[in-house]
Amino acid sequence: MMRYTAEKALLGDQSIVVLTDNEDKRKLRVACHGAALLSFEVPVDGTMHDIADGYRDASEIAARPGSRFAIMVPFAGRIGDARYTFDGEKQDLQPGVTGADRASRHGFVRNTDFAIAALTADPSGAHATLATSAIRPQPGYPHSIDLTVTFTLDAGGLALDVSMRNVGDSEAPCFFGWHPYFRVGNDSLAGNTADAWQLQIPAQTLIRTDADLIALPGAAAYVPLDDAPAFDFRELRSIGGTILDHEYTDLHAETDGHIRTRLRDPATGLAVAVWQERGVMHAFTADTAARDARRAVALEPMECMADAFNRPEWQDAIRLAPGAERRFRCGVEVLLS
Numbered sequence: 001m002m003r004y005t006a007e008k009a010l011l012g013d014q015s016i017v018v019l020t021d022n023e024d025k026r027k028l029r030v031a032c033h034g035a036a037l038l039s040f041e042v043p044v045d046g047t048m049h050d051i052a053d054g055y056r057d058a059s060e061i062a063a064r065p066g067s068r069f070a071i072m073v074p075f076a077g078r079i080g081d082a083r084y085t086f087d088g089e090k091q092d093l094q095p096g097v098t099g100a101d102r103a104s105r106h107g108f109v110r111n112t113d114f115a116i117a118a119l120t121a122d123p124s125g126a127h128a129t130l131a132t133s134a135i136r137p138q139p140g141y142p143h144s145i146d147l148t149v150t151f152t153l154d155a156g157g158l159a160l161d162v163s164m165r166n167v168g169d170s171e172a173p174c175f176f177g178w179h180p181y182f183r184v185g186n187d188s189l190a191g192n193t194a195d196a197w198q199l200q201i202p203a204q205t206l207i208r209t210d211a212d213l214i215a216l217p218g219a220a221a222y223v224p225l226d227d228a229p230a231f232d233f234r235e236l237r238s239i240g241g242t243i244l245d246h247e248y249t250d251l252h253a254e255t256d257g258h259i260r261t262r263l264r265d266p267a268t269g270l271a272v273a274v275w276q277e278r279g280v281m282h283a284f285t286a287d288t289a290a291r292d293a294r295r296a297v298a299l300e301p302m303e304c305m306a307d308a309f310n311r312p313e314w315q316d317a318i319r320l321a322p323g324a325e326r327r328f329r330c331g332v333e334v335l336l337s
Helices: 058-063 314-318
Strands: 006-012 014-022 027-032 038-046 045-050 068-070 083-086 087-093 117-123 126-134 145-154 157-166 177-179 199-201 203-207 223-224 245-251 261-263 270-274 279-284 297-302 327-337
Touching: 006 117, 014 117, 014 126, 014 145, 027 145, 038 327, 087 314, 145 297, 261 327, 270 297, 270 314, 297 314
Parallel strands: 006 126
Antiparallel strands: 006 014, 014 027, 027 038, 038 045, 068 177, 083 087, 117 126, 126 145, 145 157, 157 327, 177 297, 199 261, 203 223, 203 245, 245 279, 261 270, 270 327, 279 297
16 A cells, blocks of 8 residues: 555535545545645544544535635735725725625635645655636736645645746735644543643744734834733743734744744643744634634734735735746644653
8 A cells, every 4th residue: 555645535515635644644634615624633642633623514614614724815814994005006805895894804715616736646745736716806806816725745744835826917915824723632621722732933023903903003013022921932831811813923933944833732742833934923712713612723824914915014025926926835743742
């Protein structure tokens, strides 16, 4: 038997892909709808543990509660009042919508059926490339982006390699984000929630927001973690009762160029390290999740901060020229200590 296999399958009426490491007994499933990771099973003390708190069935895949493992393009997080200005042109992502109903978040592909562009396995790993051309001119976004996401399961864990290509004739604002939820505790223990887990975020700066999670104007958005000790997780420590729905920036990379945010259950030693090569990290303790509140923690690698379309300091980072491609890589390592 080959060490790695990659195959198509169904979950109810939803098409999925399954990547398997037959040697180390690891398996992950990805829905074609939204390119959302559903599960990532790994062996822990002789039993299988799913570190991914993804959608459980076909109905959840379709309904997308909590944006679990959402691929977020051409923007991640929220855009203030669903309005922005790019190259002097004012844009409204929700024309005609007023009041509290105005909300634009997490991009345009969460409800998109991705095509399976490639599904392969070789001695180095199992690979699935999902692609969509759904990002086309629409209210508030007169641009065209082709998007591919390659999921690879290999000896190092899970890696995502994302390509965003501007296939339009004008420069476009565009950046990537991922919205994964992880659980490292033993689900059979009633008290095993995020409160009991440990977190480390290698950041120097907290991004301060208003009640709508939109960053404060200008320099007021950036707070040194020395001045925000309640949200300082530069050293691995217990989450305890801290409620997190915060972005962190000025991230420190390790010698291999990867920035690693770590989540660990001290009771079992099971941990995940979410890595990225640049950008910001958004941590969310899932207090407002419709199910299993604080039973998972979202660790979201993002190429730019939320509302970057409205931030002058991020304009170069979001700009994608016609014909240009930008890549973003991130992933998950599973650790036992």
